[in-house]
Amino acid sequence: MDFLPDPFPLLSAFLQWLAVIVVIFSSVLLITFTSNLVSNGARGAALYGQSLGQSLVEIFSTSVSRCYALAKLTFTEAIRRKALFVFVVFAVLFMFAGWFLSDPDQSAKYAKDAVKIHVTFILNVLTWLTMIVMLLLACIGIPEDIRLRSIHTVVTKPARRFEIVLSRILGYVGVGTVLLGIMSATSLVWIYRQVPVSARSELTARQPIWGQLSFLDRMGNETTAGINVGDIWDYRSYIEGATKSRAIWRFENVTPAMLTTMTDEDGKTYEALRLESRIEAFRSHKGNMDRTTRFQYIILNPERNLEVTAATLEIGDEFSGRTDGIRRTLIAETKDNESKTVDLINDLVAKDGSLTIAVACTDPGQYLGMARSDLFIRLPDAPFAVTFFKAILGIWLFMVLTVTLGVTASTFVKGPFAIMTIFTFLTVSITGREFIRKLLSDEWKGGGAFESAYRIPTYMNDTTDLPSNPGTQLIKWVDWIMNGFLWLIQQILPNVSYFNMTGYVANGFDVDNWNTLLPAVLVTIGYFIPCVLIGYYCLRSRELEAK
Amino acid sequence: MSTDVASPTAAKDSSSLSSGNEPVISIRNLSKDYRDFWGRPKVKALKSLTMEVRKGEVFGLLGPNGSGKTTTMKLLLGLLFPTEGEISILGKPATDVSKNERIGYLPEESYLYRFLNAEETLDFYGRLFRLPADVRKQRTNELLELVKVSHARKRQLKEYSKGMTRRIGLAQALINDPELILLDEPTSGLDPLGNRDMKDLILKLKEQGKTIVMCSHLLADVQDVCDRIAILYGGELKVMGRVDELVKEQDATQIRSSKLSEAAASEVLDVLKKHGVTDVQIDQPTSSLEDLFLRTVQESRERPGRRISV
Numbered sequence: 125m126d127f128l129p130d131p132f133p134l135l136s137a138f139l140q141w142l143a144v145i146v147v148i149f150s151s152v153l154l155i156t157f158t159s160n161l162v163s164n165g166a167r168g169a170a171l172y173g174q175s176l177g178q179s180l181v182e183i184f185s186t187s188v189s190r191c192y193a194l195a196k197l198t199f200t201e202a203i204r205r206k207a208l209f210v211f212v213v214f215a216v217l218f219m220f221a222g223w224f225l226s227d228p229d230q231s232a233k234y235a236k237d238a239v240k241i242h243v244t245f246i247l248n249v250l251t252w253l254t255m256i257v258m259l260l261l262a263c264i265g266i267p268e269d270i271r272l273r274s275i276h277t278v279v280t281k282p283a284r285r286f287e288i289v290l291s292r293i294l295g296y297v298g299v300g301t302v303l304l305g306i307m308s309a310t311s312l313v314w315i316y317r318q319v320p321v322s323a324r325s326e327l328t329a330r331q332p333i334w335g336q337l338s339f340l341d342r343m344g345n346e347t348t349a350g351i352n353v354g355d356i357w358d359y360r361s362y363i364e365g366a367t368k369s370r371a372i373w374r375f376e377n378v379t380p381a382m383l384t385t386m387t388d389e390d391g392k393t394y395e396a397l398r399l400e401s402r403i404e405a406f407r408s409h410k411g412n413m414d415r416t417t418r419f420q421y422i423i424l425n426p427e428r429n430l431e432v433t434a435a436t437l438e439i440g441d442e443f444s445g446r447t448d449g450i451r452r453t454l455i456a457e458t459k460d461n462e463s464k465t466v467d468l469i470n471d472l473v474a475k476d477g478s479l480t481i482a483v484a485c486t487d488p489g490q491y492l493g494m495a496r497s498d499l500f501i502r503l504p505d506a507p508f509a510v511t512f513f514k515a516i517l518g519i520w521l522f523m524v525l526t527v528t529l530g531v532t533a534s535t536f537v538k539g540p541f542a543i544m545t546i547f548t549f550l551t552v553s554i555t556g557r558e559f560i561r562k563l564l565s566d567e568w569k570g571g572g573a574f575e576s577a578y579r580i581p582t583y584m585n586d587t588t589d590l591p592s593n594p595g596t597q598l599i600k601w602v603d604w605i606m607n608g609f610l611w612l613i614q615q616i617l618p619n620v621s622y623f624n625m626t627g628y629v630a631n632g633f634d635v636d637n638w639n640t641l642l643p644a645v646l647v648t649i650g651y652f653i654p655c656v657l658i659g660y661y662c663l664r665s666r667e668l669e670a671k
Numbered sequence: 672m673s674t675d676v677a678s679p680t681a682a683k684d685s686s687s688l689s690s691g692n693e694p695v696i697s698i699r700n701l702s703k704d705y706r707d708f709w710g711r712p713k714v715k716a717l718k719s720l721t722m723e724v725r726k727g728e729v730f731g732l733l734g735p736n737g738s739g740k741t742t743t744m745k746l747l748l749g750l751l752f753p754t755e756g757e758i759s760i761l762g763k764p765a766t767d768v769s770k771n772e773r774i775g776y777l778p779e780e781s782y783l784y785r786f787l788n789a790e791e792t793l794d795f796y797g798r799l800f801r802l803p804a805d806v807r808k809q810r811t812n813e814l815l816e817l818v819k820v821s822h823a824r825k826r827q828l829k830e831y832s833k834g835m836t837r838r839i840g841l842a843q844a845l846i847n848d849p850e851l852i853l854l855d856e857p858t859s860g861l862d863p864l865g866n867r868d869m870k871d872l873i874l875k876l877k878e879q880g881k882t883i884v885m886c887s888h889l890l891a892d893v894q895d896v897c898d899r900i901a902i903l904y905g906g907e908l909k910v911m912g913r914v915d916e917l918v919k920e921q922d923a924t925q926i927r928s929s930k931l932s933e934a935a936a937s938e939v940l941d942v943l944k945k946h947g948v949t950d951v952q953i954d955q956p957t958s959s960l961e962d963l964f965l966r967t968v969q970e971s972r973e974r975p976g977r978r979i980s981v
């Protein structure tokens with residue numbers, strides 16, 4: 125599951141952001157100061173200081189009332205310029221989507237994937253519709269205002285240009301919010317209606333508690349990874365059946381609040397820790413083909429020498445997994461082979477609040493493959509609408525970022541150029557970020573663009589060193605400069621993957637607040653602040669009469 | 672009092688009207704070059720303009736197309752940046768936005784938001800001055816009455832005629848009850864009635880102590896309302912002074928009376944000839960076409976259906 129979030133490095137991310145901002149703004153100040161000195165001589169320094177002072181005054185005298193007026197104007201303008209036409213496209217898509225997404229036979233396989241299909245479709249449609257409309261609106265607003273000169277009647281009032289940039293962004297965000305709000309509410313109803321009744325239980329928001337995974341080898345020694353069976357190289361590690369090999373999860377801060385009331389086969393309720401697993405089997409021989417591979421949960425408390433082995437279970441379907449309840453009251457075996465009743469929370473949770481659960485494969489000669497996200501504690505589920513609207517919040521934040529970038533670009537280039545600029549910027553952010561990272565990290569052999577251009581026609585493979593001569597030295601320098609430029613690009617490209625929360629919703633998980641939603645919010649704020657300032661600077665330093 | 676046809680850098684102000692009054696606008700050696708993509712000067716729109724506008728006067732900027740009138744206006748408002756020179760407007764630099772609190776500006780074309788209606792337009796501009804809601808409402812009603820478009824207050828501006836848009840343009844320029852009003856071609860697009868209303872309004876604003884700067888190439892309009900004018904040509908200041916002084920023919924005399932009989936006219940001619948006056952013309956004065964038009968409309972309103980006898 126690729127939606128398992130990595131911990132967000134808040135401090136280092138903030139420091140990197142600060143460094144980039146300081147470098148960009150220092151460079152801008154230095155360049156403008158120098159150009160002022162060159163064009164105005166000694167008087168340039170005074171003029172520069174006066175201008176800088178005026179800018180600061182303008183920024184700090186921003187009026188809420190004026191911003192409201194300008195934002196409302198932007199909102200009205202967008203609505204009266206038929207921005208709501210997007211609803212027609214939306215309605216058409218929805219009217220006919222059912223033809224392509226639903227299965228008239230209502231097969232079991234379809235029912236299993238119905239939630240994923242519908243949720244993915246909806247979230248993609250909402251993302252693209254909103255982004256296209258908002259990008260167009262945001263990029264043409266100010267250039268049109270300048271072209272029609274209606275901005276003349278605004279800037280000759282006490283409206284600060286900072287307020288104009290800020291309010292344009294706020295106004296378009298308002299439009300986008302209305303569009304997205306109406307479309308997402310409609311979508312939620314549509315999903316509930318379209319998904320087959322048999323699959324509606326999948327419309328949920330699992331709230332997982334993820335653990336840290338480690339392994340024991342077949343001799344019971346600690347190891348960094350399991351066995352590589354040659355099936356999946358990076359993602360899953362495998363443990364061998366009927367040996368001391370284990371996959372061990374350690375869950376932090378386990379409390380009684382994590383227990384869920386479950387029902388057994390007889391209809392009796394009991395308190396249990398609900399675990400959900402998606403374990404993959406790798407058979408080295410056919411074995412028993414009437415059933416799947418078997419495994420056991422073993423709950424350990426090394427501090428008290430307690431070990432509880434749950435009943436032997438069969439792994440579930442690779443994609444839907446299985447859910448099991450570890451009862452609160454268990455029978456434990458001590459090292460002395462004595463049995464005693466233990467409480468899951470009071471006896472098996474360590475003093476530091478951690479709970480250790482090992483998975484063992486019980487079929488000899490068979491292997492079970494596991495990754496960190498293949499086992500988690502499943503807290504009581506939240507309503508599907510909660511995770512759905514968190515994903516909508518992700519789209520909304522992406523929309524805010526798009527609008528911010530669009531309005532900023534439109535302060536220094538005309539509408540069509542602004543659209544192309546931001547479209548390219550976002551496309552590179554979505555598709556090129558990883559590419560640039562690999563290029564810069566030497567993960568890919570063969571050097572930079574020029575070195576590759578040399579190697580390809582000379583049939584030189586990427587492990588052979590380049591011949592040492594002035595020509596190849598020049599190629600390396602040019603590549604070094606280009607890589608430096610790529611590094612700069614990498615620093616300013618947003619990590620837009622934070623905004624895409626479709627994986628969570630489509631797979632029935634609650635969107636992670638701290639490691640996905642918070643980074644998305646911070647990325648948006650991180651771009652919003654400098655973009656508004658850059659937009660203000662550009663609008664302030666340009667003659668609005670200029671064609 | 673003399674009138675100077677000035678050199679570009681040394682136009683003299685022949686006005687005594689406002690001498691002693693504080694300058695509301697002060698321009699020193701103002702130049703503006705329009706540049707090409709590479710930053711090379713393409714057109715010199717304004718060359719070393721120096722002038723002052725004083726409190727309470729109606730000042731006209733005249734000149735043919737491309738003479739630099741609108742450029743001057745836009746430099747005053749900070750829409751353009753000067754290549755050289757200094758501007759002080761209400762005691763502040765042109766780039767200081769806070770000066771706009773006391774300024775009203777009517778652009779050459781009424782560059783308004785055509786998707787708003789008249790009421791929304793004035794409310795929007797009122798908000799930019801942070802006027803309280805009740806004041807905005809009151810000013811909106813007053814101004815719509817003043818510019819005579821209150822009957823169309825709910826219609827979007829894109830449905831307005833040019834003249835009506837112009838009127839709303841004027842209303843937005845007055846929303847903050849400004850001290851200084853800059854009017855770029857204020858009568859452009861107005862019918863004769865609107866033209867007269869505009870001129871009456873300018874005079875009324877002057878009576879209220881407002882300072883007005885207008886640029887126009889409709890000379891009759893300027894003559895009707897302006898105290899002082901400056902004539903620009905090719906970006907240079909050519910003439911500046913009081914209108915009545917500038918247009919006065921120094922070597923001619925005009926005597927005006929009620930209609931003379933032929934005998935009386937002949938006697939007057941004889942007297943003038945006796946004093947050596949040779950170039951004498953006695954005929955009946957004509958009113959302006961504008962006056963005739965306004966009188967006709969007025970009578971048509973008062974007595975509808977009747978043909979007007981002139």
